[in-house]
Amino acid sequence: MISRDDATWMRRAVELGARGTRDVRPNPLVGCVIVQDGQEIASGWHAKVGGPHAEAAALAELAGQAPGATAYVTLEPCAHFGRTPPCAQALVHAGIARVVIGALDPNPQAAGGVATLRAAGVEVVTGVEEEACRALAEVFLTRMERGRPLVQAKLAMTLDGRIAAKDGTSRWISGPEARRRVHLWRAEAEAVLTGSGTAQVDDPTLDVRDVDDPSTASQPLRVVLDRRLRLDPESRLADTARQRTLVFVDDPVVLATDRARALRDRGVELVCLVAGTAPTVGDVDGSWLTDVLRALAARGVHHVLAEAGPGLTSALLRQDLVDRLDLFIAPKLLGAGVPVVGDLGVASLDQALQWRLDGTERLGDDVLLTLRPRRTVSNIHRNSPFGQSPAR
């Protein structure tokens, strides 16, 4: 039976899990609280791949013993020996009487925790604060369920939905606080993705600068989707290619051009991915963008921050490749200008792409909306072979 306090304790577990960083990848962010007689007696979170899981970290505070207590865990406890022993067994051995779980683990290697617990006579409740628990583990779940990195799209628009003025200028629509947040996201992602349009018009560097200590921040791979290879060898992305700039083209002919040579000379890596050459897995769409994302996954990219204009962002949206949308709304009006997205193939209101509003925040004069797509289970690709991960 679900008690009223379950949601409250689970939200506390989510807060704890969020203390983890990208150091856990490819594992998920997970939090755990152990409660007895209405009091928190231990807590833990997964801090680093190879390190203790959240449940183990919490049980360690109790020397592995918590008879009769309830454990709140944001993700189903693992049932396998990976880098660490199975958490479901550890909970059983500790004498935990009840386990409340936020989200189930789709990883076939690790799943089965619920069955292990129930077989040992532990009461198990699932699906408590499930959306928040899935959002916490979204990088991991996207790889498991969709076979590709998480795509977080960021856009800054005016009150009238413009992302650039009539002349193409977009610097800066949002204020300094919003831009600082984007630098933190860049440091969280392994790759920042943009389109050739933005690369040409804005000449961005897409690196991490505006953080407390940029010298220690992880710099993301900068990725430009530029099928016709229009990137200027004198651009900042080429000039700073030692920080790793990767350009995807779709036509091998452009690789033999003077521009390609000039870009390579500057250290830019050019990758030709001909549309439709990557294998289709199950019912996963074999489109070029999906292939690009899989190619990035193969390079160890788990989280992509898309900072593109309406051309590429709309293409990602049309193909249901945006897992999280962060939209800054600035108190400005432009009237004429570039609309935030282009044609999404939507003809009538009932076909609108539906989003769940997961957060609102004021940053300086701007408002940040954090949105996630409302997907049905049927369009989640379960157990994709791309989703197999090293045992956690």
Ligand SMILES: NC(=O)c1ccc[n+]([C@@H]2O[C@H](COP(=O)([O-])OP(=O)(O)OC[C@H]3O[C@@H](n4cnc5c(N)ncnc54)[C@H](OP(=O)(O)O)[C@@H]3O)[C@@H](O)[C@H]2O)c1
């Ligand atoms: N306010 C904001 O948040 C923000 C953010 C970024 C940009 N901007 C503004 O956006 C404007 C540029 O817009 P944009 O639409 O040209 O930029 P974009 O979306 O960054 O780039 C569009 C280009 O991406 C390439 N591309 C590669 N694969 C694609 C695919 N599968 N589908 C669609 N395009 C693909 C296409 O060029 P190829 O066909 O040559 O590959 C396309 O022309 C600028 O004014 C910039 O300042 C604003």
